[in-house]
Amino acid sequence: xxxxxxxxxxxxxxxxxxxxxxxxxxxxxxxxxxxxxxxxxxxxxxxxxxxxxxxxxxxxxxxxxxxxxxxxxxxxxxxxxxxxxxxxxxxxxxxxxxxxxxxxxxxxxxxxxxxxxxxxxxxxxxxxxxxxxxxxxxxxxxxxxxxxxxxxxxxxxxxxxxxxxxxxxxxxxxxxxxxxxxxxxxxxxxxxxxxxxxxxxxxxxxxxxxxxxxxxxxxxxxxxxxxxxxxxxxxxxxxxxxxxxxxxxxxxxxxxxxxxxx
Amino acid sequence: xxxxxxxxxxxxxxxxxxxxxxxxxxxxxxxxxxxxxxxxxxxxxxxxxxxxxxxxxxxxxxxxxxxxxxxxxxxxxxxxxxxxxxxxxxxxxxxxxxxxxxxxxxxxxxxxxxxxxxxxxxxxxxxxxxxxxxxxxxxxxxxxxxxxxxxxxxxxxxxxxxxxxxxxxxxxxxxxxxxxxxxxxxxxxxxxxxxxxxxxxxxxxxxxxxxxxxxxxxxxxxxxxxxxxxxxxxxxxxxxxxxxxxxxxxxxxxxxxxxxxxxxxxxxxxxxxxxxxxxxxxxxxxxxxxxxxxxxxxxxxxxxxxxxxxxxxxxxxxxxxxxxxxxxxxxxxxxxxxxxxxxxxxxxxxxxxxxxxxxxxxxxxxxxxxxxxxxxxxxxxxxxxxxxxxxxxxxxxxxxxxxxxxxxxxxxxxxxxxxxxxxxxxxxxxxxxxxxxxxxxxxxxxxxxxxxxxxxxxxxxxxxxxxxxxxxxxxxxxxxxxxxxxxxxxxxxxxxxxxxxxxxxxxxxxxxxxxxxxxxxxxxxxxxxxxxxxxxxxxxxxxxxxxxxxxxxxxxxxxxxxxxxxxxxxxxxxxxxxxxxxxxxxxxxxxx
Numbered sequence: 001x002x003x004x005x006x007x008x009x010x011x012x013x014x015x016x017x018x019x020x021x022x023x024x025x026x027x028x029x030x031x032x033x034x035x036x037x038x039x040x041x042x043x044x045x046x047x048x049x050x051x052x053x054x055x056x057x058x059x060x061x062x063x064x065x066x067x068x069x070x071x072x073x074x075x076x077x078x079x080x081x082x083x084x085x086x087x088x089x090x091x092x093x094x095x096x097x098x099x100x101x102x103x104x105x106x107x108x109x110x111x112x113x114x115x116x117x118x119x120x121x122x123x124x125x126x127x128x129x130x131x132x133x134x135x136x137x138x139x140x141x142x143x144x145x146x147x148x149x150x151x152x153x154x155x156x157x158x159x160x161x162x163x164x165x166x167x168x169x170x171x172x173x174x175x176x177x178x179x180x181x182x183x184x185x186x187x188x189x190x191x192x193x194x195x196x197x198x199x200x201x202x203x204x205x206x207x208x209x210x211x212x213x214x215x216x217x218x219x220x221x222x223x224x225x226x227x228x229x230x231x232x233x234x235x236x237x238x239x240x241x242x243x244x245x246x247x248x249x250x251x252x253x254x255x256x257x258x259x260x261x262x
Numbered sequence: 263x264x265x266x267x268x269x270x271x272x273x274x275x276x277x278x279x280x281x282x283x284x285x286x287x288x289x290x291x292x293x294x295x296x297x298x299x300x301x302x303x304x305x306x307x308x309x310x311x312x313x314x315x316x317x318x319x320x321x322x323x324x325x326x327x328x329x330x331x332x333x334x335x336x337x338x339x340x341x342x343x344x345x346x347x348x349x350x351x352x353x354x355x356x357x358x359x360x361x362x363x364x365x366x367x368x369x370x371x372x373x374x375x376x377x378x379x380x381x382x383x384x385x386x387x388x389x390x391x392x393x394x395x396x397x398x399x400x401x402x403x404x405x406x407x408x409x410x411x412x413x414x415x416x417x418x419x420x421x422x423x424x425x426x427x428x429x430x431x432x433x434x435x436x437x438x439x440x441x442x443x444x445x446x447x448x449x450x451x452x453x454x455x456x457x458x459x460x461x462x463x464x465x466x467x468x469x470x471x472x473x474x475x476x477x478x479x480x481x482x483x484x485x486x487x488x489x490x491x492x493x494x495x496x497x498x499x500x501x502x503x504x505x506x507x508x509x510x511x512x513x514x515x516x517x518x519x520x521x522x523x524x525x526x527x528x529x530x531x532x533x534x535x536x537x538x539x540x541x542x543x544x545x546x547x548x549x550x551x552x553x554x555x556x557x558x559x560x561x562x563x564x565x566x567x568x569x570x571x572x573x574x575x576x577x578x579x580x581x582x583x584x585x586x587x588x589x590x591x592x593x594x595x596x597x598x599x600x601x602x603x604x605x606x607x608x609x610x611x612x613x614x615x616x617x618x619x620x621x622x623x624x625x626x627x628x629x630x631x632x633x634x635x636x637x638x639x640x641x642x643x644x645x646x647x648x649x650x651x652x653x654x655x656x657x658x659x660x661x662x663x664x665x666x667x668x669x670x671x672x673x674x675x676x677x678x679x680x681x682x683x684x685x686x687x688x689x690x691x692x693x694x695x696x697x698x699x700x701x702x703x704x705x706x707x708x709x710x711x712x713x714x715x716x717x718x719x720x721x722x723x724x725x726x727x728x729x730x731x732x733x734x735x736x737x738x739x740x741x742x743x744x745x746x747x748x749x750x751x752x753x754x755x756x757x758x759x760x761x762x763x764x765x766x767x768x769x770x771x772x773x774x775x776x777x778x779x780x781x782x783x784x785x786x787x788x789x790x791x792x793x794x795x796x797x798x799x800x801x802x803x804x805x806x807x808x809x810x811x812x813x814x815x816x817x818x819x820x821x822x823x824x825x826x827x828x829x830x831x832x833x834x835x836x837x838x839x840x841x842x843x844x845x846x847x848x849x850x851x852x853x854x
Binding site for chain 1: 633635659662663666667669671674675676677678679680688689692693735738739742
């Protein structure tokens with residue numbers, strides 16, 4: 001593995017640990033602050049500084065990881081499962097069904113993802129889970145398109161024909177041969193989509209559709225810091241940097257998956 | 263002075279190891295040979311022998327990870343081994359021409375072929391636009407393309423494989439180089455086309471005294487067309503010398519083995535030796551005796567070739583496969599096109615029937631219809647007395663137990679994500695035969711049957727060689743206990759020595775299990791060894807059929823005769839003895 005990939009995995013593992021055991025990384029309470037220590041610049045006591053009500057920003061970022069990551073997981077899971085399923089069915093059955101599914105996908109792909117997510121949120125109402133589902137639905141089309149193209153390719157290979165030729169039933173052959181051999185690029189897309197989902201969830205949090213304050217969600221943190229941009233740069237910059245780093249790491253990992261098996 | 267002299271050439275490839283550390287893998291070690299003006303030198307070897315790497319090194323076109331570690335490449339006395347790419351550009355095309363292997367991918371699809379031939383002239387600044395255009399037409403005419411003005415404006419996809427290879431030859435000889443490197447120039451072509459292309463290379467050489475370095479895996483081609491031979495194995499030269507001498511008395515054991523395994527080279531004797539035991543309905547005693555010998559000694563040279571086709575008892579046998587008036591029609595741009603046009607044949611149980619033809623003859627489509635992997639437009643197929651038309655669901659699956667297919671390409675027919683054990687077990691799981699331990703037992707048996715060690719059970723296909731993979735594919739076909747096996751070019755992708763082993767295995771399996779084979783092939787030499795009866799197909803129709811002996815000894819149809827004459831190696835032994843070598847002829851022409 002290349003050093004960049006190792007670094008990316010290390011970062012993702014670190015952030016995942018933040019989400020699982022935040023107490024190990026910070027002793028501060030992310031919700032209730034100490035008013036006397038408000039708006040401190042980053043330093044030895046407070047690694048990322050403190051906000052307007054004296055809450056430790058690093059603690060809020062660490063505790064916020066669980067919201068952003070779980071949201072991204074739900075979003076990717078929704079997109080991956082629904083998208084792959086649609087692509088698998090469309091690509092292996094072909095015919096009219098394929099046409100219908102792919103034309104719907106065309107329509108979905110022509111709408112910007114964020115707009116699509118906003119539309120879904122308006123239908124479902126705001127909230128952490130709803131935002132995640134909305135972002136996931138926005139990525140179904142991309143997954144479906146990619147999965148279908150792979151399925152169509154694998155479906156034509158000799159080994160799939162050989163499996164039918166040796167008495168394989170349709171569903172069994174799809175499950176045993178077509179799905180596993182179509183999955184590598186789809187998994188690479190899922191890794192990429194993980195970063196994109198964190199970004200989208202943060203964006204929606206920033207716009208106020210996601211978690212309610214005082215939940216330390218990453219997008220919300222950046223949004224709250226906006227008012228202090230002139231006086232306390234760290235309130236927007238540092239959570240923003242964390243988001244950017246995680247998204248870049250996810251994208252780097254995605255590329256490495258594509259390369260190793262492709 | 264030699265035109266080309268290669269001394270102690272050593273080439274290695276850099277590979278990225280497990281943790282990204284590069285390590286060098288040697289591909290060619292200390293290879294030396296010479297090419298004299300006007301001479302054809304053939305570099306022969308199996309895949310991985312380093313023959314193509316050697317040719318690439320000579321013309322300075324190694325892949326990016328290839329490195330010239332040592333040695334000299336003297337072109338007309340000047341060592342070009344250390345030259346920069348820029349300096350080599352003055353040599354390429356002008357002094358050394360290259361005919362690449364794959365005519366399908368070697369031409370730019372978005373440019374007319376005339377422009378691509380003209381490119382060589384333009385780069386080396388040979389005249390203005392008008393003279394170049396005129397020269398291109400001349401070249402196209404010279405390589406034997408009709409209507410050269412029209413061809414020059416056509417795109418590669420409008421030309422057939424043979425025509426494209428002619429265009430590539432025109433590119434290679436455009437600047438009248440002294441040496442042409444032809445890297446497997448005809449491997450992707452049908453035999454009759456192959457023959458015409460090789461004739462063309464010969465003619466060009468004779469006319470202009472160009473030397474040819476012919477890289478080929480086909481010993482038959484090398485025998486027919488070369489003056490001298492360089493035999494390579496694992497990056498080293500096993501043997502080199504005058505072609506005739508090597509052919510008559512090979513010094514290296516490896517060369518002897520190649521000669522023994524190359525199917526084409528045995529054909530000439532058999533063609534005129536009616537006493538050799540071609541498998542026949544009457545020769546029961548003889549064939550069973552030779553079969554014994556084959557099993558004991560396993561030295562194919564000691565026994566007649568056709569022992570691979572098992573003996574057949576007297577009297578009429580029931581037909582395992584009956585095909586009647588099979589038609590497959592496709593619609594191409596509104597017009598119906600018959601890929602298979604009224605094909606009928608019968609295969610008696612326990613025998614091998616070969617469908618022979620060139621690409622596009624409809625032989626594979628026929629095989630797929632026999633398998634019911636394609637639906638016939640009309641006609642009928644009966645397997646073991648059961649009509650296959652209209653079978654669905656469970657009854658179709660029952661048919662699949664009886665008929666199995668082995669594909670041409672063992673790299674594409676095995677799921678790369680499954681282990682060997684899973685691959686071979688799959689038909690048993692599909693048909694619900696036996697419980698898990700019983701299935702595993704049967705898989706082990708079959709792996710043993712096809713002579714693969716049980717250690718391979720847990721491996722993935724990519725860890726196996728081509729021959730091993732084809733054995734796995736055969737095991738998978740045999741595991742449900744079929745009565746008919748369709749072999750679609752099943753040995754075409756393999757090296758000759760591996761091919762010989764697989765053919766031996768197929769013959770053995772047929773004798774022991776009483777299998778019926780439908781053998782699809784373009785290679786007459788292979789067909790001759792394995793089949794009892796043959797049908798020759800051309801343009802969707804069977805033009806001739808009969809027993810193997812009839813067909814090979816007294817072919818009735820002109821097309822069959824053309825096919826037989828085109829088999830490489832057939833002319834090697836009959837015409838060359840006592841003749842002046844081609845190099846001598848050419849040298850005389852040059853000095854004249």
